[in-house]
Amino acid sequence: MVTSAFDRTALLAFDDVSVSFPIYQTGSRSVKKHLLFRGTGGQLATDASHRIVVEALRNVSLRLTAGDRIALIGRNGAGKTTLLRAMAGVYQPTSGNVTSRGRISPLFDIALGIDADLSGYDNIRLRGMLLGLSSSQIESHMADIGDFTGLGDYLSIPVRTYSSGMMTRLTFAVATCFSPEILLMDEWIMAGDAAFLAKAQHRVASFVERASILVLASHSFEICRQWCTKAIWMERGRLQMFGEIEAVLQAYAEICAGGT
Amino acid sequence: MHPLSVDRSQFDVRLPATTTARGFKSARLDLLDGLTHWRLWGSLGWNEIVQRYRRSVLGPFWLTASMGVMVIALGVVYAELFQQEVDRFIPFFCSGMLVWTLMASYLTESGTLFTGSECYIKQISLPFSVYVFRFNWTKLIIFAHNFIVYLGVVIYFRIWPGSVALLAIVGLLAIVVNGIFASLTIGMVSARFRDIPQVINSVVQILFFLTPIFWRPDLLRGHAFITRYNPFFHLLQVARAPLLGEMPSTENYCAVVLITVLNIGVSVYLLSRFRGRIAYWI
Structure with missing residues (x-):
């Protein structure tokens, strides 16, 4: 590499570092959610105030x-x-x-912050702001993103009109544009048509290589x-x-x- | 197996290191960092308003229209009921209603402030105050639209409040500051205890009748304590009185200072103590 x-x-x-999730008995919603979410892994325990907690990290x-x-x-x-x-x-x-x-840039949900009513360009700006970039930094990446997505004039119209393939291109391009020092990724990002995938592989490679630490x-x-x-x-x-x-x-x- | 024996000297200190902040420092950093993200919460808040009224003819001016209709309809009815002159009562009711709507929306809608932003909070570490500022910004935009009704009333009834009206800016500022910290408190408490928003909803309905919005405080005669110990009366007065060309009393201002100090104190204390827990609650 x-x-x-x-x-x-x-x-x-x-x-x-330890992380434990308290289970709030009064809210059946959160109990269910936590149990489903943590099912096999964390240990159940009780904390100082006798609440049941799931020890997710110990x-x-x-x-x-x-x-x-x-x-x-x-x-x-x-x-x-x-x-x-x-x-x-x-x-x-x-x-x-x-x-x-x-x-640190988490890349867990690549569609985070996508607003269906905004144009492609506005969504790119919003994403950049979420990642803490200045507007000049964002504008300087704009051409590169437009180029990579191949969406052309579609970038000026609301993303709700995009096909799912186009949507993937946009979210993918936006997500992999601003490279952080520390990159955290949950599942590997793989979606889109075959031609796009080849292009994506290359982009992911350069994106990951620019990061200082990858998890x-x-x-x-x-x-x-x-x-x-x-x-x-x-x-x-x-x-x-x-x-x-x-x-x-x-x-x-x-x-x-x-x-x- | 732990590579903890890495030689520290290989790092220079070009990038600032951050460690998990706790206590008052975490609250202070959160609020200050949140302010520097003004572009983010500015556009998130604005998008929220635009999205709500997308493709409607009047757009956000539906807010203005519905406020205007309500003020005129209720104004005429209440003026009749309370046997007041319409051209004195409607400006009073209108300005009171505008300020009250802003305050009530802080109270009733801030319950979903953090729970409604779950997708962001669980994915990315932003200052929590970003969500607070975004919420307050949308409320202010809505207020600005509603405020047009006041201008219409001023012109129609040919009232000129004079230079004292500038004091309304100070009053409004006090309400906004209190709104920011109150919504932070309510947002946090509601994330932990899901019954709080319901409780607040019922209380706010009662408060609407207990606060002199459609009745004049001088109607109370011997029961002045109803307004005197009502924090919302004082907050209402510092913004409404100047809009009507009156001077808020010293008591109003003193009460507002006291309320603001208490409000900020409580919410900064809660944020210092529980900032790290918010992500676990939602």
Whole structure:
């Protein structure tokens, strides 16, 4: 993997981080939601005020530095998404500290902030603002995005008139345009027609390479091997293993094959 | 296996490092960061208004039209009921209604402030005040549209409030500041306790009758405590009285200062203490 032009000072460090979700008994909505969401993974426990909590992350310590390409693996509900969200600053740790240096860009939902009534151009601007860019930075990327999507004049009309394929092109182009120092991705982004996909592959590659730190949650060993050099294996909210990708994938594969 | 033994000297300090902030610092940073995102909440708020009235002929001026119709219809009926002169009563009722609508919308609609932004909050770490500012911005846009009715009333009834009307700007500012912090408080509490918005809805309905909007405070005679201990009366007065060419009383201003200090205190305390929990509540 080419690790050329990125910032060498980026850092993402977890210091004994725990995250637990309280289950509020009065709201059946949240109980159901949390149980469905966390089903197999986190441990149930009670906190100081005797509320039932799901321990989604337990005493996770790690340090990611510039150049790290991390694959995040683990079974469903092992805490992968929670770990990514704690990295993104969405969940403040229940205990422990997260230290980061560099702009963090989560790419969990690529359609976040898309407003169907706005034109393609306005949606690009909105997305840029969500990622904390100045308007001059956004305008300077505009031509590149327009070019990549191949949507031409369609960019001036509301996106609700787009076909789903066109929509994918737009969201994809917008999402991969502004490269952050620290890039967090949930599932691998793959959609669109074949010709677009080839184009997309190339764009993702350059997007990812510009990022200083990459954390990618995926179930596909193939994708993990293609993009990452290290791996984090989460198991029931704990950091089971963190190291070179082959070693981690092998250990994980053995456990999975064992059927536990 | 943990690579925690990485040599620290290889990092220079070009990028600022941020660590999980807690306590008062997190609240202060949140509010200040939120202000710097003004472009974001400015356009999100504006889009929300535009979207609501898209493809309608009057657009957001439907707000103006419905407020105008209500003020005229109720104004005429109440003037008859309370045996008041229409050309004195309608300006009073209109200005009171405008300010009350703004205050009531802060109270009744801020319950969904955070819960309604779940898709953003769960995906991206923005200052929570961004959602608060966006909410307040839309309320202010709506108020601006409603305010046109007041201008119409002023012209139709040929009333000229004079230079004292400029004090209405100060009063309005006080209401907006209180609106920002009250909606932050209500938004947080409602995210945790889902019954709060319902409670507030019922209370606001009662408050509408207890606050002198369609009746004059001097009708109370011996029961002045109803207005005196009603915070909404004082907030209403500092904005409404100047619009009618009257001077708000010193008591009004003192009460508003006290309310504002308490309001900011409570909401900053809650944000300092529970900022990190909001994402877990929604």
